[in-house]
Amino acid sequence: MAEAQAEETEREEEDYRLDGELVEAILDATEQEDAARLSELLEPLHAADIADLLEQISGHERRAILRLWGREIDGEILTEIDEGIREEVLASLPPDVLADAVRELDSDDVVDLIEDLEEPQQEAILDALDEPDRVAVEKSLAYPEYSAGRLMQREVVTAPEHWTVGETIDFLRKAEWLPDQFYHVTLVDPGHHPIGNVTLGRILSAPRASKLVDICEDEFRTISAYQDEGDVAYAFNQYHLISAPVVDEDDRLVGVITIDDAMSVLDEEHEEDILRLAGVGEESSISDTVLETVRQRLPWLFVNLLTAILASAVIAVFEGTIQKLVALAVLMPIVASMGGNAGTQTLTVAVRALATKNLTESNVWRVVRREVIVGMLNGLAFAVVMGVVASFWFSGAQLGVVIALAMLINLSVAAFAGILVPLTLEKVGADPALASGTFVTTVTDVVGFFSFLGLASLILL
Amino acid sequence: MAEAQAEETEREEEDYRLDGELVEAILDATEQEDAARLSELLEPLHAADIADLLEQISGHERRAILRLWGREIDGEILTEIDEGIREEVLASLPPDVLADAVRELDSDDVVDLIEDLEEPQQEAILDALDEPDRVAVEKSLAYPEYSAGRLMQREVVTAPEHWTVGETIDFLRKAEWLPDQFYHVTLVDPGHHPIGNVTLGRILSAPRASKLVDICEDEFRTISAYQDEGDVAYAFNQYHLISAPVVDEDDRLVGVITIDDAMSVLDEEHEEDILRLAGVGEESSISDTVLETVRQRLPWLFVNLLTAILASAVIAVFEGTIQKLVALAVLMPIVASMGGNAGTQTLTVAVRALATKNLTESNVWRVVRREVIVGMLNGLAFAVVMGVVASFWFSGAQLGVVIALAMLINLSVAAFAGILVPLTLEKVGADPALASGTFVTTVTDVVGFFSFLGLASLILL
Incomplete structure (x- = not known):
């Protein structure tokens, strides 16, 4: 039975649609209050698919699943959940589970998660963060809504302009913490102004003695923290950017935006356009009451x-x-x-x-x-x-x-x-x-x- | 004057819209047949912006610019040009310019450039390619329209499963040719089946002795070459993929799709949806007659x-x-x-x-x-x-x-x-x-x- 299930999950991944039989099995396990089986069924799913599942089932079913399985929810799932049901899901979680889930996240994901919440719920989540993370999130929240400052991740991998490839690799090997995904090392001058991007591919393929400044990308674009996020998505699509440094009023580096975030914004902007053209509130979703x-x-x-x-x-x-x-x-x-x-x-x-x-x-x-x-x-x-x-x-x-x-x-x-x-x-x-x-x-x-x-x-x- | 111009170009980059005065200056130079000035004005522009310019001006103006400046056109500009005027632009170029422009491109860009052309024009471009590139492009064209096989780039950076970080870096340093942009090294077994992806960030930060298999990403998804490109874009957006290996019927690695291509497809699919909903041909564009x-x-x-x-x-x-x-x-x-x-x-x-x-x-x-x-x-x-x-x-x-x-x-x-x-x-x-x-x-x-x-x-x- 477990094997048959695994096969089904395989097939479902092919057309990227939640498999009806799998959903059926999950709801069955929930109804029978079989927490072990429920975990087993949900565990192999991607966070985005679990979020879709929670959005597609009824409110009654959602509450039942969260009751049985809510302690296993992680930060990634929370960021994937549609705004329509986000507040409800967050409110249903025990405070310690919520705190653990939020602590795993990068600053941009925390901002995305809490920016539309009511004040008290927002405060509760901010309180769960360690001091430096909390400050980072609060700094991002100080930028206007829908701005690059809200979209960016504050954790940037930088190097002084005089470094060589060898020094950079040694630094990266010793670094205690690096972002999960990064695509460039950004060169900064002593005033912390970004002056160039070096792709990781070039760092890997250049001799250790090469200077970073000599292998910078030709194209270099910075983004103002106050730029509208729709324009940011446009720039990524138009100029085929992968990641771009974000700067403040004084052109100082404050963060980085990566293409996957820009792609989400592009998708949301399109959704808004299409719904607005039809005279439907742009926030409407399939899980609305x-x-x-x-x-x-x-x-x-x-x-x-x-x-x-x-x-x-x-x-x-x-x-x-x-x-x-x-x-x-x-x-x-x-x-x-x-x-x-x-x-x-x-x-x-x-x-x-x-x-x-x-x-x-x-x-x-x-x-x-x-x-x-x-x-x-x-x-x-x-x-x-x-x-x-x-x-x-x-x-x-x-x-x-x-x-x-x-x-x-x-x-x-x-x-x-x-x-x-x-x-x-x-x-x-x-x-x-x-x-x-x-x-x-x-x-x-x-x-x-x-x-x-x-x-x-x-x-x- | 040149400085004032440069400043203008700066400002224009801020809202990513073609600056009216710059366009004016370009059309002026064209009318005065001032080829040097035209080059000087176009040179700092991104290929995507030059393509937009060619789309936005009238057919008469476009022909005049191409007459004066056409020899400087490069492959990147050609791939950015909208289908509506692509045939016209390609037909206007001297054969040697076209051949040079096409030879610079990766296989996926050549496919994208020629897949909608008429047979004779397509043949002319294929003939300009070196034998291995020509074969690569023809192989891609053998996949159905709008499939992952057409979208993918055939050049993949791979490593055998037993390699260490050190061996990989040495290999990359010695490699004669690497793609412009790549984000993963894909591990393949002896049968050339992809078995995992290692991000460049992990290769850079791990000790030389680490085995690649030990630092693979947890999430690993391959894409069938026959998958519809819309589903591919969906998968990239849903699962936050950056690049994903493409496999044939026998699960053998045949190429790689990167997120920037997926983002373009997502954008095109949205465009189609919105135009179809309004009962407008989905191919319609602002440069149509x-x-x-x-x-x-x-x-x-x-x-x-x-x-x-x-x-x-x-x-x-x-x-x-x-x-x-x-x-x-x-x-x-x-x-x-x-x-x-x-x-x-x-x-x-x-x-x-x-x-x-x-x-x-x-x-x-x-x-x-x-x-x-x-x-x-x-x-x-x-x-x-x-x-x-x-x-x-x-x-x-x-x-x-x-x-x-x-x-x-x-x-x-x-x-x-x-x-x-x-x-x-x-x-x-x-x-x-x-x-x-x-x-x-x-x-x-x-x-x-x-x-x-x-x-x-x-x-x-």
């Missing part, structure tokens, strides 16, 4: 209700027109829907281009022009199609002309709005992903209904 | 037109009802719009949860239940609000009841569709991001119009 979910989504739906009522008010102006020709009521949603879709296409491309810093002064007008021409061409194409369809459907060529004109107008306006709305939001310092969709579809609904019904009352009646 | 853009977007708009006509057909069934009560035409878009928004919220959360492998057998029914309950609660809330608004607006309590019921029905259905559509697409092997939006809004439009107008004709007339 019904009430949390309602609380996140209701405000956006309410904003949408207001804009929908605005669009309806436009229709109300033309009640008389619709009364005379009900076909208008049948056709008007098509004009609005096409505008909404075309606008969403444009704005998504614009939001992405802004996020990847590909929409700049140098090309903004060319991109705006391209979008508007594309909008007009698409508008023209669908004007012809819908004109013909409507003419036959309601046997009236004039109705066809009206919907064709409205389609052309609305798809052109959709392109304009789709690019100008995110650009404007960016300009005023707002997140272009956040409210663009609502603005744009409001414009396309209002313009769609107004142009179609307005033209109809001018031409048809 | 008008015609390419129309060609990418028109098909999706056409699908949307068909579904919009379907929804209109539903309205057409109730023409008589609307004729008797035009207020219905005014209110019906509100029901449809709210359903569309609620459905989009749910489906976005579902698509993300599927992409991050957080929606599994263990929690799927709980998540479906949560979404439907959330949909009903939101439906209830907006039923009350819209019921009251409609009653006052059109002075009719019965109309209020009709819209309230329709709202409740449509928001509940929206939640159902929002979760079941992506789940079904995933089940049948399609990308849940690809067509979910269209399916879901079709459902909410049809159900919204049908329930509202249907209830109206039952209750009001």
Whole structure:
């Protein structure tokens, strides 16, 4: 049985998804209060997978597992746990278990773990740390939220600029403590300003007598501790950085950021963008309760209700027109829907281009022009199609002309709005992903209904 | 002037955006055919920034720059250039420049550069490579598109399992060639099967006599060459991998994937998801021409037109009802719009949860239940609000009841569709991001119009 289990774990690793049968077995062991079996099942799993498991099961099951197995939890698992259930899990652990777990962690992981906790819970964890670690964490917490200072690890491997490869290796062999993972030795001058990075590969392959300054990487970038973490992730991705020194206002070395942290940030930023574009609270997760979910989504739906009522008010102006020709009521949603879709296409491309810093002064007008021409061409194409369809459907060529004109107008306006709305939001310092969709579809609904019904009352009646 | 320029370049690095004035200066130099000045301006820029510049300017400007400065282009810049303009840039280079540029690259970069090119262009580049490099690239190209085999670099630093730290360092010092960046020495058995990874940090800090097998990392994961690259990126992010050995069908070592490549894939996968959700061709980029853009977007708009006509057909069934009560035409878009928004919220959360492998057998029914309950609660809330608004607006309590019921029905259905559509697409092997939006809004439009107008004709007339 234990062997069959091991085989299953193997297979599950292949597609990196939690194996349903394994989860089943874990929940079985929990229900039977079989702590030994539970440990045996959880032990081979990676911390990130255990965290996923805790997120995916129900709150009731989670509490039962933590009761039986909580004493075995370690710091790594805690840092992997989603914010949504982190407080709950931390609160459920005995204070000594929590203290032990936290003491294993690097300073950046402790910061990540506690930065969103309430004051008392934060204090309890800080108290568990040894004095130097506590100070390090508090220093990081003094940097603004979402800054490089919060993201960085304070433990950096440095060397004076005059050292040779041999001296560096001797130093590293004697070092009492080194970070788990490090990729560079950072050269610092006497004022503790970083002046270059040497990869470990070069240190290993160069003769002992080589000077570190002679084998530095050509590319050297430092990151300000106040830099936004999204920009840090961008820089890692853009410049293929592996680790980069972080400096304070005086360009003094205060920490290091490694690519795995930058990758997590990139992933989170994307998640936020995608959820914001859909009008979902960016913190939403699969483990949220019904009430949390309602609380996140209701405000956006309410904003949408207001804009929908605005669009309806436009229709109300033309009640008389619709009364005379009900076909208008049948056709008007098509004009609005096409505008909404075309606008969403444009704005998504614009939001992405802004996020990847590909929409700049140098090309903004060319991109705006391209979008508007594309909008007009698409508008023209669908004007012809819908004109013909409507003419036959309601046997009236004039109705066809009206919907064709409205389609052309609305798809052109959709392109304009789709690019100008995110650009404007960016300009005023707002997140272009956040409210663009609502603005744009409001414009396309209002313009769609107004142009179609307005033209109809001018031409048809 | 040169100094002022240097200062500007400094400032630009801070927010990682191409500086408008620098771009201006580059275009000026190009227009004046001042090749020396152009070189001087481009030389300090990172390859990725030069690639961004070439993408952001117009085709005319790009051709002018490449004419003046093309001989200085290097392999790194080529790999950074977006697919949209890659063929054009490659075709514009003199054959000897292209050959030199390609010869500098690691095998994975060559694969990345040429895999999407047409046969003749691909052949021309392969011919420029030395025989061993050519064979390496062709071997990688034999793996399926988007597989780990295509992503990996074939150059791996390995050591036999019995080696000590000292032997390893001596070997590395004598090695004629080492990859630019490597993070592990991979231990292999006599059959060339990878059996463990040693970080360079441990090799540097351990005594010369230590055996490599004794300082291996605890966690060791190999990746199949046939693994989908999206899953590879997921594994790197989930398990905080830095580099991982790639193995063939017989578990023999064939290459290595490093985290910077995984990060690029993660970024591309996100880009695809976000563009697919918006119904934009996933290959679209800011440097596309008008015609390419129309060609990418028109098909999706056409699908949307068909579904919009379907929804209109539903309205057409109730023409008589609307004729008797035009207020219905005014209110019906509100029901449809709210359903569309609620459905989009749910489906976005579902698509993300599927992409991050957080929606599994263990929690799927709980998540479906949560979404439907959330949909009903939101439906209830907006039923009350819209019921009251409609009653006052059109002075009719019965109309209020009709819209309230329709709202409740449509928001509940929206939640159902929002979760079941992506789940079904995933089940049948399609990308849940690809067509979910269209399916879901079709459902909410049809159900919204049908329930509202249907209830109206039952209750009001």
